[in-house]
Amino acid sequence: MRLYFIRHGESEANRLQVISNRGDRYSLTAKGQQQARTLAENLKPFPLSTIFTSPLRRAIETAEILSDELGEPYQITDALREYDCGILEGKSDQESWRLHREIAQDWVVQQNWQRKLDGGESFLEIKNRFVPFIERLTEAEFRSDNHILLVGHGGIFQLMLPLLLTNIDRHFVTEHGICHTDCIITEPQPDGFRCLQWGEIRLV
Template sequence: MTRLIVVRHGQTVWNLERKYQGHSDIALTDTGLNQARAVAERLAEEPVHAVYASDLSRAFKTAECIAAAHSLTVKLVPELREIKFGEWEGLTYEQITERWPGLLGKLWTTPDELEIPGGETFRQLKERSTAAIRQILAAHPGQTVAVVAHGGTIGTILCAILDIHLNHVWRIRQDNTAVNVIDFYEGRPTITLLNCVRHLKAEKAGNLPEVK
């Protein structure tokens, strides 16, 4: 069995401000760092053989905490970045709605049909992220690997694993430092844990902003 542990990054300032981040390199808040340390402590007893992450600092710093607990270094994979939001990056929901009336609604209802101005499509995100996951799995047969990425990225990976349409991507919630576990038996995936944040304080778990 090969085990894939997929973790979303910790909280950022733009999460709090409900701004779309995409490829913008936004740092973790103090709370985000504490979340990263908490998830690292939770995973410290897991037999992790390798740690991979998006090259954006919010994912990399989260991964560093996990890797340190296992005396490992983080391997950066740019293909694990969040979807490129293009002209929407740094803007709030209200600002995007004002400038592109009617377009943002497609992000939540039919993301597979959405063309983000200056950005990527969700199909492009799915293709690059799942290709990266396949390469990681091929490099670690029979091992446990941790991967730190982003909400949208993780959603598309899980859609691929579950073989469901990309228009359902936002039905798979991903809180900051959520832990997801996928076990592969002879290449066949089974999701054994989804969006688990039990390592966070009870009053905080599940109450963070949804903007990616």
């Protein structure tokens, strides 16, 4: 079994620098569509079996392209949705982005896990929908040869993957980030998941 964590392609929200973590307002740009097609071509040599995706439009459109190109169906799960920023939804001004960064820093540096914006999610609430999904998937598939794609978002992956991966920490994530359609390849070990590849960086 292997899990492939994939960030969606570039979206109109990314291009406009709008905080958009709900609904289906913003689709992929032409560049984002091409990124997804290129990723699909790169994934064709792998024995992929299933695709799961966030319910946000940019992720679903990425999953649709991967599904069409790879011939595998996709399923939508809320576990992979980008974290809700509450009152910052739809905003693009500098102060909103500053507060967005402040909240994330408060989580990962100060470990203030329960802080959240009005109408948004706390770190613990994000963890409580993401981690159990991965645990259930691992329990069901651990001894299988299935390679599973998980299409999601940069924010949630940067927060959650250091909790899962034994050879990746927050410093590594901060230093390298996650670009659009980066693929993070992992496999389960007795003590947790090991990251084999982070985007273009091979770790084994």
